[in-house]
Amino acid sequence: DVSAVLSKKYPELYKEGIKNSFFKWRVVASWAFFAIYQSLILYHFIVASSNRAMNSTGKMFGLWDVSTMAFTVVVVTVNLRLLMMCNTITRWHYISVGGSIILWFIFIFIYSGVILPKDQENIYFVIYVLMSTLYFYLTLLLVPIAALFVDFLYLGAQRWFFPYDYQIVQEIHRHEAEDSRIGLLEIGNDNLTPNEARSYAIMQLPGQKSKHTGFAFDSPGYESFFASQAGVFVPQKAWDVARRASMKNRAK
Secondary structure (H helix, E strand, O other): OOOHHHHHHOHHHHHHHHOOOOOOHHHHHHHHHHHHHHHHHHHHHHHHHHOOOEOOOOOEOOHHHHHHHHHHHHHHHHHHHHHHHOOOOOHHHHHHHHHHHHHHHHHHHHHHOOOOOHHHHHHOOHHHHHOOOHHHHHHHHHHHHHHHHHHHHHHHHHHHHOOOHHHHHHHHOOOOOOOOOOOHHHHOHHHOOHHHHHHHHHHOOOOOEOOOOOOEOOOOOHHHHHHHHOOOOOOOOHHHHHHHHHHHHHHO
């Protein structure tokens, strides 16, 4: 929902999980309501619009035509709804959502182009017939919009009038760069207590993981660093120097 730095700056955000704010009966009921609403929109729009739909040869759409159209709309609607749920959208979201939709079309193109047993022969060439009609494109455009429009309004009203704490934090810092350093940096190192200064210094350390023991921060020089933060001078140990040299040799 927010970056790791913002989570440290606003520890109150963790109370939402403790209070079970995201899984109350009101939240579950809203999801159930929208699931029913979307299913009714998908069913009635497609069935009603297909009553008079005809292909390029003037024939009425049959069972396989309507069901293929319905499932195609379901795939598009569900993936768009998943995209609406995301707080942060990266290229991997576009790849996964767009890839899911594209994979369905690839599958149905292949499946409709293969001659199947006699009891399934009606699926043959269905998607190609559908895509030759204006009905296909209008339905594919309008039905997901109608199914998700109420969700869109609800999410907007909830964020505007009844926002969660994390949404308020998102709005406060929405104009900041993702990798901007905030929190302790805003305070300034001069105003930090010794414990805060030590925590800040540790946070700036590179997140290394030793190949020798598997523990984080078990790398050459870290022991002396922690000792220096406590005001104690500790010379580097012989085995520490040897291990650092061995790591350099391996890197070469």
